[in-house]
Amino acid sequence: MAQVFNFVERFSQVSDTSVAGKSASEMTAQARGIDPLTTAAIINGTDKYGYHDYTPNYFRVLKHLRDRPLRLLEIGVGGYSDEDRGGESLAVWRDFFPMAQVTGLDIQKKTLPLGPRVHIVQGSQVDAEFLASVEAARGPFDVILDDGSHRNEHVVETFRLLFPGLVPGGIYLIEDVQTSFFPRFGGSLELTQPNSVGLFAQAMTQLSGDRDGIFDDVASIERFHNMIVIHKSPASGARRNLDASPHLLRAGEGIGDRPVKVALVGGAKLPAAFAGRDVEIIQPDWSAEWGQGPLAGLDLIVAELDTPKRSKKSSRSAGGAKVGEDTLRSLIGALRTDGGVLVVTATDPARDLAADSPVMQFAQQRFIEVDHREMRVHFPDVAIDELATQIHTIERTPDALLFVKAPNDWPSNFGYDARNPQAAEALANIRAVLAHSDVEGGLVQLLQIENRFGTPEDTRALEEKLGSMGATARRYFEHAVAQAQRRHDQARVGALLTRALENYPADPGFSAGMARHLIAERRQEDAMRVLKEGLAKTPSHRVLNQLMSKVLVAQGDIEAALPFAREAAARTPRDQRPPLQARYAKMLTQVGKWAEAERYAARAVDVTPNNDELLAALEYVRTRKPDLQ
């Protein structure tokens, strides 16, 4: 963690544009065009970039808030049941927002040294009373991010509980919404409610008309791969202006010195953001030859749906009801493929952008299919529209709808594929940014990436670098121990586990590893001491109990081994339990506890009938029981 704080100092002391004082990593990132939020994600080692494509999108959505003294709440600290694991994303928010107070919320207890601006609270994301107390103590929040359980009913309930207290103009972010399609998270292909993508896709269609109560204060909704962003109105009834949208500005990004090619359709006006820019404007008809000649590779199309009254006056206009799926497909087809933007506005949004209008029906389906890659994880045969890989962003305000056309094919951690061009580019970015870094968080995350996708030489070199830095991250020890075990380098295994246990004395995995190492070294007494210490901290740990039983049996003390063998069997997943139960029943017979052995084996057979090992154990006990002999 010391290295993390070094980075924080450097990072917060320099402004974005200054070169002097920037770390080599930051300068590399800047040279490669990587935004500062993604840079912080790489350096701190969160999977919000790499295995996911969140941070570039977050940067667009959040960059204007960077120097504000805001209050940010993230649900889900990470690291699950390990008290001292996780917190990578909290470190990113802390570093990216130098004036922010950051609150992390997790159902598990967390003790992480993240500095004075980060505060972690323990509780459930669906406990209304607890959330109210967090808001009272640490809120009101300007930004809320739900990266918690990802269960659909939780995501929806948490939004209902927390959105009302979000400050006016605040931003609510939801990650990993692809779980909307995953049965084990309560998801389904039919988006059976409560379902996060289903709920927000519908809410998006209703923004210009009657809304479900909680959506009254929604100014806009944005959709990206695996995530949804909800903007709260700055004041009651206030509307968000699409002219200020960072996604609209993408239309002019990366085009060099040439003019922005804009098509205005149906009486649409040039958005204010492009006033004074070098633009080349054409005004084609709705029915023009979209995708041909000058109507191909457009940077921006603004199309205004017109009411019938106005359409009578203008030959270029079309009633919203007449503009359907085919027209929208033609317009999107005419955009350039790396950031072209289509904006659909309407003179009468309540009619032409109504929930049941063809435009909104089209948008709703595209909103769902943004997660096409993950939909296929559980439902490989699902029919997906070919546009899904090209719609990068959808933004909806009450009076407009925006599509960004750009590659949307990043494989998330579900079904990850490192050969995918977008994923490969992200890995190259991570490697380049961390080439000269000495920040442990990022390097440890990279170590895991190299271990999966890199060469053995690169992985080894990185492991050695971390070793020579005196790395103390748990993931570093786990990796290095596994590698030393693979090489049968017992001396290194012992040395690493000694250091790991100095840093993580309560970690049952390291205790178990050390006990195994000592058993292999025939140091039974030392193994016993390590196991006793480990079991004092985690009495129910399956492996520790199993090893303790094994050591005691090896010493001939079966009586003493019994409670550990029983606990180990009880803590083993049901499908793997029978061999341990059979062994325990036999251990009971070895110390003359025949009646107990019979009861135990019979109960195990009751729970898992037809298991050969258990049936044999029961048979063994019954046929050899002293009173039957």
Ligand SMILES: C[S@@+](CC[C@H](N)C(=O)[O-])C[C@H]1O[C@@H](n2cnc3c(N)ncnc32)[C@H](O)[C@@H]1O
């Ligand atoms: C995906 S991890 C968070 C990762 C972290 N935000 C990051 O990007 O580094 C999810 C976390 O949510 C926590 N969690 C699960 N169910 C929860 C609940 N009902 N309430 C609060 N937190 C929960 C888990 O303990 C876990 O640490």
